[in-house]
Amino acid sequence: MRCNTGLVSEGDTTSDVERQCGTPSDRQIIPAVAVSQGQKANAVTVENWVYGPRNGAYYKLKFIDGKLVSIDVSR
Template structure:
């Protein structure tokens, strides 16, 4: 019986530990988290100190290449030595990273 329960217990532990949690960032006007749109982040955090924009790839016919996306990187700070970097894909916040300088 233990041989049958062990795989089930392992699967339960693995699925419980792999549950993704949204990253968040506290701004002057509220909290943003992964999944938010760029407009929402601008409204809550204001203009970033630095922006980088990578547009979609365009195929030879002038259309967006299949599977290509826009990627934006925004940075806030340093604020008390902390820099916050946000990455957007097609306008949606997908990653928040903070580090000390």
């Protein structure tokens, strides 16, 4: 995904993407769920970010534990 003067791609961190693209227009954070005795069993933090509209398109980014795992574009 092109942002400003650079590109972001899968594997980039949330801080890399925010530095390149700025603050998203919408951000949803789904924290990891703690289980018994404060331990996390296969739990991850998921973040869904939305940029747009840019040229009529919305860019939906999904991060798992701070790493970009998918970019979806919709018009």
